Amino acid sequence: MPQGNCKCGGADCGPVGAVGFFRATNHGVPAALADALEARAAAFFAMPLADKLEHASARPLGYGNKSIGSNGDVGWLEYLLLSVSSGHGSFSLPPSLRAALDEYTAAVREVGGRVLELMADGLGLDRTALRRMVQVAGSDELVRVNHYPACPLASGVTGFGEHTDPQVVSVLRSNRTGGLQIMLRDGRWVPVAPDPSSLFINVGDSLQVLTNGRFRSVKHRVVAPEAGQHSRLSVIYFGGPAPSQRIAPLPELLRDGEQSLYRDFTWGEYKNAAYKTRLGDNRLGPFEIPTAGMEPSNSDHHCSAIAAVQPPPPPPHVGQVY
Numbered sequence: 001m002p003q004g005n006c007k008c009g010g011a012d013c014g015p016v017g018a019v020g021f022f023r024a025t026n027h028g029v030p031a032a033l034a035d036a037l038e039a040r041a042a043a044f045f046a047m048p049l050a051d052k053l054e055h056a057s058a059r060p061l062g063y064g065n066k067s068i069g070s071n072g073d074v075g076w077l078e079y080l081l082l083s084v085s086s087g088h089g090s091f092s093l094p095p096s097l098r099a100a101l102d103e104y105t106a107a108v109r110e111v112g113g114r115v116l117e118l119m120a121d122g123l124g125l126d127r128t129a130l131r132r133m134v135q136v137a138g139s140d141e142l143v144r145v146n147h148y149p150a151c152p153l154a155s156g157v158t159g160f161g162e163h164t165d166p167q168v169v170s171v172l173r174s175n176r177t178g179g180l181q182i183m184l185r186d187g188r189w190v191p192v193a194p195d196p197s198s199l200f201i202n203v204g205d206s207l208q209v210l211t212n213g214r215f216r217s218v219k220h221r222v223v224a225p226e227a228g229q230h231s232r233l234s235v236i237y238f239g240g241p242a243p244s245q246r247i248a249p250l251p252e253l254l255r256d257g258e259q260s261l262y263r264d265f266t267w268g269e270y271k272n273a274a275y276k277t278r279l280g281d282n283r284l285g286p287f288e289i290p291t292a293g294m295e296p297s298n299s300d301h302h303c304s305a306i307a308a309v310q311p312p313p314p315p316p317h318v319g320q321v322y
Contacts, residue, residue, distance in 0.1 A: 016119070020203035020218030021182050021192075024115065027199050029107045029173075034196065037100040037145075038175055038233055044097050045078060045147040045233075055092050056080060060275075068160065073279045075160045076224040077148045084109065084141035084237070105143050108199065108237045109135065112171045115201055116239070123211065125252055130210070133241045134168050140240035140267060142167075148179060148232040150225040159224035159232070163279040164217040166270060167240035168210070170202040177232035183219040194232075205284050206241065206270065209262045212249035217284075243268030262287050 016022055044052065049065070056063040060070070065078040080093075084105055093101070116130040134141065148159040159179055173196065174180065180192040180200075192200065205217045225232055241247070248264040265287055274283045 016203070016215060018185060018216070019182070020208075020216045021220070022201050023195070024111065024199045024201055025197065027111050029104075029111060029199065031197065033100070033104045033107055034173055034235075037097075037104040037235060038196075040094070040097040040100045041080075041145050041147070041233060041235070042231075044080075044094060045231075052078075055094065068279060069275060071276065071278050073161055075222075076151050076157050077146050077159050077222075079147065080145040082143050084143055085139060101143065101145075104235065105237060108171050108173070108235075109141070109239075111199060112169055112201075112237055112239045115171070116169060119207075119215070123214065123250075123253065125250065129250065129252075130168065130207070133210075133245055134239035136242070138242035138244075140167075140243060140271070142238040142240065144236045144238065146222070146232075146234045146236070148177075148222060148224045148234075150227050150229050150231060152227045155226045157224045159222035161279040162219055162221040164219050164283070165202050165204040165238060166206065166274040166283060167204040167238045168206045169204055169239045171237040171239075172200040172202065172234055173198075174200075174232060174234035175230070177225055177230045179223045179225060179232050180234075181221050181223065185216075189221075204238075204240075205274075206247050206267065208284065209247050209287070210250055212253055212258065213261050214253070240271070241267040243271070259289075259291055261289055261291055263289055 044055075047055075052063050052065075061081050061083060063078070063080055066074050066076070068075055082101070113131045113135050116134070117127050120127050120129045120131070133139075146160065151157045162183070172180075174194050175196055176194050178191060178194045180194070181189045182192060183189055202220065203215045203217050207215050208217045222232070222234075243266065245267045246264060247267055247270060249260045249262060254260060262284070270283075270287070273286065277283055
């Protein structure tokens with residue numbers, strides 16, 4: 001795990017603030033838990049479509065295939081999207097898959113909480129200031145299992161279109177098949193080498209607001225495997241607040257005349273607004289307060305069909321531990 005030695009009281013928060021993404025090793029999640037979930041999820045996705053729909057068909061949670069949300073975004077994937085707080089909802093998942101999800105999610109949820117504690121330390125906040133927003137009764141925590149089968153149609157097909165995560169923090173693990181790419185601040189897309197032994201941490205939109213832009217949410221996407229490659233399978237924990245939680249720059253960070261870059265809103269308001277947009281939209285745009293010298297937000301992009309993405313240039317090494 002990264003150590004709590006990043007001091008972010010000012011504008012410079014190091015690589016985590018600049019990129020909004022890092023890799024955690026020595027995180028304490030037993031490999032056996034991840035391997036068991038991967039095997040049981042793969043078995044679920046190998047079932048006939050009718051059986052998968054029977055086990056977990058619901059909206060917006062449950063099983064989905066190609067459609068991402070309700071606004072026209074699609075990708076070359078199928079997935080399970082489940083609530084953590086409700087025990088994965090009322091879906092009749094296979095018992096072995098449900099048990100594996102419960103065990104793995106509990107372990108990764110703890111990692112997410114520890115990461116938020118370290119971030120709070122680096123910001124000079126009370127250690128629990130961020131964690132208690134997303135890991136208390138009523139928090140809106142989700143787990144998503146994405147399966148990207150090899151695409152026989154073409155290479156470079158969009159598995160999941162570019163977007164930022166609206167929550168506070170996300171914790172991702174994948175199998176050995178690549179495809180994840182992140183956008184750097186200069187607009188370059190770089191691939192992230194898969195590492196099943198590591199967890200990858202994404203800064204979400206809500207954390208960007210809470211830190212008044214010190215930490216920036218990372219835009220990312222997934223390219224589907226090509227014909228002949230193994231399927232990609234990833235599991236993501238999303239740490240979101242309770243719907244009534246107020247999201248605004250933390251007063252402890254607004255020192256020396258620093259102005260808030262965002263207007264106040266609740267997580268429920270932001271979630272509702274975000275889920276009415278397309279994946280690539282700048283969801284924070286309507287909540288920004290124009291400020292002289294403010295760096296422009298990520299530009300808007302749409303992916304309205306399963307289409308090829310442009311390959312990234314040869315990348316620098318990305319994803320080191322801090």
